[in-house]
Amino acid sequence: MKNEQKVHLWEEARQIPTYEVGEPNKNPMFLEKRVYQGSSGKVYPHPVIDKIHDQKKLKSYNLVIVENEYLRIEVMPELGGRIYRALDKTNNYDFVYYNTVIKPALVGLAGPWISGGIEFNWPQHHRPNTYGPVEYKLTENDDGSATVWVSEIDRMYGTKVTAGFTLHPGKAYLEIKAQLYNRTSQPQTFLWWANPAVAVNDHTQSVFPPDVHAVFDHGKRDVSRFPIATGTYYKMDYSEGVDISRYKNIPVPTSYMAYKSDYDFVGGI
Known part of the structure; x- marks a missing residue:
């Protein structure tokens, strides 16, 4: 030992x-x-x-x-x-x-x-x-x-x-x-x-628990599906279906908070 x-x-x-x-x-x-x-x-x-x-x-x-x-x-x-x-x-x-x-x-x-x-x-x-x-x-x-x-x-x-x-x-x-x-x-x-704070690159991905299917902006001013966004979020058009858990797919500074989860973790890879 x-x-x-x-x-x-x-x-x-x-x-x-x-x-x-x-x-x-x-x-x-x-x-x-x-x-x-x-x-x-x-x-x-x-x-x-x-x-x-x-x-x-x-x-x-x-x-x-x-x-x-x-x-x-x-x-x-x-x-x-x-x-x-x-x-x-x-x-x-x-x-x-x-x-x-x-x-x-x-x-x-x-x-x-x-x-x-x-x-x-x-x-x-x-x-x-x-x-x-x-x-x-x-x-x-x-x-x-x-x-x-x-x-x-x-x-x-x-x-x-x-x-x-x-x-x-x-x-x-x-x-x-x-x-x-x-x-x-x-x-x-x-x-x-x-x-x-973490250093990011094109391979960076945010990891939420598997039961997180929606995210909010600060103060619940906006909402999006997660991880695949299908509407407008932070004035960006994601209607084609975009994986916003991946940093490289987000063209503007963006925040998202998990709507609800029975788990007790978040992560990043």
């Missing part, structure tokens, strides 16, 4: 080329007549940032790294607690997209948002603090595993989430567990989702 190596856990500072963001708008935004991916566009009491600088410079970030004999996972508490890098050490392959430059785009609820890694979101799409700092804690567990904990209280609704990223000795997977708490006296709605 192969000897299982200890899971290592540590922090380190790293300089990363960064396009910095402008100062937050000093005037609070209470509620505009806008819809953000099917949700309300309000952000108060979060400040809104609407400027990204054009020149990059080196900026130091604190990274938390957990590593075993198979995987190296890098977590960035300063930018939403996202998984910045996920490396398969057996073949030196980044199995989620590793963006070596921090270059925000103004597509987040409160402004800045970055691509790459795995983004964790609550209580709605691309959460308001996706580009802000979160609390974190490192633990070495009795079974030899190690966990990076990240936690945040949402300023808009008062709910709290704690997520743990665990590597086990001898295991070639990352275990992620999340717990949401309602700290208020009123019922609160929430959405929890992880947004992994």
